[in-house]
Amino acid sequence: MFKKYDYSHIISSNDQKEAISLVYNLIKTGNWCKSVPKFQTYSDIHKYSELDIFKKTFLQSCYDYLNINYNAKILMWCYKDNIFNIKKKNLWHSHYDISWGENKISGIYYLKNPLKEGTKFQNFTLEANPYTWYIYPSNLLHRPPNTKSFVNRYTLAADFYY
Numbered sequence: 001m002f003k004k005y006d007y008s009h010i011i012s013s014n015d016q017k018e019a020i021s022l023v024y025n026l027i028k029t030g031n032w033c034k035s036v037p038k039f040q041t042y043s044d045i046h047k048y049s050e051l052d053i054f055k056k057t058f059l060q061s062c063y064d065y066l067n068i069n070y071n072a073k074i075l076m077w078c079y080k081d082n083i084f085n086i087k088k089k090n091l092w093h094s095h096y097d098i099s100w101g102e103n104k105i106s107g108i109y110y111l112k113n114p115l116k117e118g119t120k121f122q123n124f125t126l127e128a129n130p131y132t133w134y135i136y137p138s139n140l141l142h143r144p145p146n147t148k149s150f151v152n153r154y155t156l157a158a159d160f161y162y
């Protein structure tokens with residue numbers, strides 16, 4: 001089940017700009033994950049101070065979703081895309097592999113989404129409201145939309161292990 005958490009009262013546009021600037025520079029300097037479709041950071045961006053507010057609000061969303069409150073392992077990364085970005089792979093994927101034996105929920109946050117293009121799930125397209133964490137079970141298949149945006153679209157994704 002999907003739940004959404006609106007943080008427009010906590011996260012500012014400047015917070016988003018700082019996070020985008022960090023991601024832009026990481027990718028520009030080659031610090032992006034070569035084993036997944038371009039261009040995605042490594043899954044540790046929550047360790048940078050520019051992402052503090054996004055880490056905090058993602059954790060809060062997960063606590064609310066699961067009705068728990070404890071420190072858990074998380075992963076967080078950012079996907080940068082635009083109309084010129086060539087995708088060679090089938091982009092459908094989930095964040096869950098039953099063989100790992102892990103319970104996970106996942107989150108999506110649109111840092112910058114000029115055309116308000118939401119993530120595609122099997123039977124629907126996610127809305128793409130700003131300042132919002134969308135939390136869902138990690139086994140749901142999804143893929144990025146085929147963006148028509150000429151300027152960069154930045155999406156945060158995260159996993160919470162419990």
Ligand SMILES: [Fe+2]
Pocket residue numbers: 093094095142157
């Ligand atoms: Fe994903």
